Amino acid sequence: MKSWPIITKFILFLLEKNLILFLKEFNVTKIREKGKSHNRLLGIDNAKIYNLYKEFKDQQNTGLTNILSNLFYTKIAPKNPERPISDVIDAKILTGNKFSIQYKAGNGKRKSIEYEADDLQTANKIVSKLQTIKFFISFCYL
Numbered sequence: 001m002k003s004w005p006i007i008t009k010f011i012l013f014l015l016e017k018n019l020i021l022f023l024k025e026f027n028v029t030k031i032r033e034k035g036k037s038h039n040r041l042l043g044i045d046n047a048k049i050y051n052l053y054k055e056f057k058d059q060q061n062t063g064l065t066n067i068l069s070n071l072f073y074t075k076i077a078p079k080n081p082e083r084p085i086s087d088v089i090d091a092k093i094l095t096g097n098k099f100s101i102q103y104k105a106g107n108g109k110r111k112s113i114e115y116e117a118d119d120l121q122t123a124n125k126i127v128s129k130l131q132t133i134k135f136f137i138s139f140c141y142l
Contacts, residue, residue, distance in 0.1 A: 031114040091130035099123045
């Protein structure tokens with residue numbers, strides 16, 4: 001039964017591949033260069049990273065208040081509410097529950113954004129999900 005570990009690894013590989021296809025949302029705090037911080041909802045699936053203001057995602061308004069909140073949301077939405085996953089260069093844990101995601105920016109430049117998760121386990125999940133997706137993308141195009 002020497003082939004059993006290989007079969008198990010292959011099954012786990014397929015399972016992991018299917019799990020990364022689904023959108024997973026994480027509550028994080030974006031840390032800006034000037035020390036300011038903003039609560040964000042970071043969504044990750046196999047195609048994009050979504051960067052949303054948590055306050056607006058949490059609102060469940062109806063009627064006129066929904067129209068007004070949508071109107072204000074469009075005016076103060078994040079500069080880049082979503083990015084293709086192919087723009088992600090790297091993701092890594094910094095210190096404690098802080099992590100960074102490095103993106104391709106315009107003009108061939110790179111941009112690194114720092115975030116803080118609620119705990120170290122959440123930060124590890126985010127970084128692991130991004131690294132796994134990047135691995136599968138590179139693996140599929142070999």
